[in-house]
Amino acid sequence: MAQLKTTPLNTIHRSLGAKMVDFGGWDMPVQYPSGIISEHNTVRQKVGLFDVSHMGEIRVKGKQALAFLDWLTPNSVTKLNINQIHYSGLLTEKGTFVDDFLLHKISDEDFLLVVNASNIEKDFDWIKKHAQQWDVEIINESDTTGQVALQGPRSLDVLQTLVDIDLSQIKYYWFAFGNFKGMPTMIARTGYTGEDGFEVYCPSEKTEWVWNEIMESGKSHELIPTGLGCRNTLRLEAKMALYGHEINDEITALEADMGWIVKLQKGDFLGREALQKQKDDGVTRILVGFKMAEKRDIARDHMPVVEDGKQIGFVTSGAPSATLGFNLGLALVPTRLKEVGTMINIEIRGRACPAEVIPTPFYKRVK
Numbered sequence: 001m002a003q004l005k006t007t008p009l010n011t012i013h014r015s016l017g018a019k020m021v022d023f024g025g026w027d028m029p030v031q032y033p034s035g036i037i038s039e040h041n042t043v044r045q046k047v048g049l050f051d052v053s054h055m056g057e058i059r060v061k062g063k064q065a066l067a068f069l070d071w072l073t074p075n076s077v078t079k080l081n082i083n084q085i086h087y088s089g090l091l092t093e094k095g096t097f098v099d100d101f102l103l104h105k106i107s108d109e110d111f112l113l114v115v116n117a118s119n120i121e122k123d124f125d126w127i128k129k130h131a132q133q134w135d136v137e138i139i140n141e142s143d144t145t146g147q148v149a150l151q152g153p154r155s156l157d158v159l160q161t162l163v164d165i166d167l168s169q170i171k172y173y174w175f176a177f178g179n180f181k182g183m184p185t186m187i188a189r190t191g192y193t194g195e196d197g198f199e200v201y202c203p204s205e206k207t208e209w210v211w212n213e214i215m216e217s218g219k220s221h222e223l224i225p226t227g228l229g230c231r232n233t234l235r236l237e238a239k240m241a242l243y244g245h246e247i248n249d250e251i252t253a254l255e256a257d258m259g260w261i262v263k264l265q266k267g268d269f270l271g272r273e274a275l276q277k278q279k280d281d282g283v284t285r286i287l288v289g290f291k292m293a294e295k296r297d298i299a300r301d302h303m304p305v306v307e308d309g310k311q312i313g314f315v316t317s318g319a320p321s322a323t324l325g326f327n328l329g330l331a332l333v334p335t336r337l338k339e340v341g342t343m344i345n346i347e348i349r350g351r352a353c354p355a356e357v358i359p360t361p362f363y364k365r366v367k
Contacts, residue, residue: 007053008146008207016225024118026054029227036229040322043193043234047152048226049214052192052199053207056120057145058113058127062136066108072130072270073103074253076263080105085173085190088261090115090126091271095252095278099123099243102190104175112186114147116243130270146207150214151197151226151234153365158218159198163187167198181213192231194238194363236317239289239330239361245301245316246287246330254278255332257287257360285313286335289360290344292327297346297353299329304347313337315346323363330360 004027013020018029029051031039042048060069070077075088084105090098099119104112115123124140131138150159156167165178165187175188183206191197202210215223232242241247246256253262254275262275292299299318304311318329329346337344340359345352 005054007051008204009051009053009148009211012208012211013051013225018225018227021228023054023228024116026117028054029225031227031229032225034224036227036233037322039224039226039230040233042222042224043152043195043226043230044323045153046222047150047154047158047218048224048230049211049218050149050151050226050231051211052149053146053204054117055147056113056115056117056123056140056142057147057201058115058120058124059139059141060111060113060127060131060136061139062109062134064135065111068131068134068136069103069111070266071268072127074262074269074271074275075103076266077103077105077111078266082107083174083176085175085188086261087173089247089253089258090123091253091269091275092249093271093274095254095271095274096249097243097247097251097253097256098126098249100241100247102188104186104188119243144204146202146204146210147199148207148211148214149191149193149197149199150218150223151191151193151195153196154218154221154223155195155197158214158221158223159187159200161217162213170198172196180210183210185210192240193234194240194361195234195365232317233319233322236319236328236330237321237323237361237363242317251332252278252283254283255285255287283335285332286338287316287330287332288338288357289362290329290331290346290355291358292329292346293343293354293356295327297348297355298327299331299346299348299353299355305331305333306345306347306352311347313344318346321362328358328362329355 013029017033021030073088101115170189186201188199303315305313313333316330342357
């Protein structure tokens with residue numbers, strides 16, 4: 001059995017009494033002694049700190065970097081300003097997902113892709129394979145890069161005292177370079193929780209120091225360490241996709257209800273032909289949000305959506321919502337069932353349990 005990879009913060013998590021789990025081959029904290037619900041609510045109301053050093057960082061540099069990435073991905077890279085970020089995907093020729101990622105534009109010839117931890121090698125190989133005819137350099141910086149995510153309404157107050165840049169001037173999905181207590185750093189106003197927050201990048205050997213400095217600064221703001229458990233429930237409420245659940249190599253970007261990252265009008269890109277055809281023909285299945293009709297029923301990931309005793313779809317993610325107080329989820333279902341108010345049935349331990357299709361995202365923070 002392969003040994004689990006560890007982030008630079010592994011010792012800290014264990015000293016804090018975190019419950020550790022295998023997450024895509026990484027030894028990661030799923031929760032701390034305060035528990036998932038407490039951590040979830042703290043991020044929504046105050047502030048939490050996540051270890052996201054397991055995420056991958058892939059650099060694409062060179063004279064054709066912009067043109068290459070615009071062809072490789074469905075979103076419009078040419079529309080990005082310097083220091084701006086957008087969400088996108090690495091798609092197959094079928095329009096399905098190799099992975100999803102955040103693209104950071106440093107310059108026309110320098111881009112940073114932040115990819116999922118379990119897909120780092122696969123993504124790196126995929127990008128390199130398709131870059132052979134382009135004047136670009138592909139560099140995997142994952143092992144030398146540390147990353148922590150400060151999330152919640154008090155994030156700016158916690159971080160501002162530690163950096164020499166005005167964080168209030170960084171817009172959502174933009175980033176800036178500055179100094180964290182004298183150390184050069186990149187700070188992005190991004191996150192995976194639906195809350196305001198920042199992701200701080202640093203050399204991997206500095207990650208423990210950065211974590212400790214942020215925790216110390218956050219004491220007066222009731223900052224707590226937060227794990228993967230609440231990261232999952234927070235992102236689900238905000239309808240943020242999880243690879244292997246809402247997206248994979250069998251689900252297209254249009255089926256995943258991500259038409260907003262598919263810029264068919266921009267010209268050729270990998271997967272465009274398949275997605276154009278699917279759009280012209282009409283998708284036959286689509287991702288919808290649902291609320292369980294009965295409080296006792298909790299839909300979980302991969303449970304079947306049934307009709308007349310037959311499976312017609314499946315739950316991609318499901319959980320109780322600590323913020324909203326009901327049990328919700330996302331499911332891939334036939335397009336005819338997508339309208340808000342439609343009733344569907346989810347099979348839970350042999351019972352067909354009713355659920356109602358409701359608008360998404362389930363939670364949207366007040367700005």
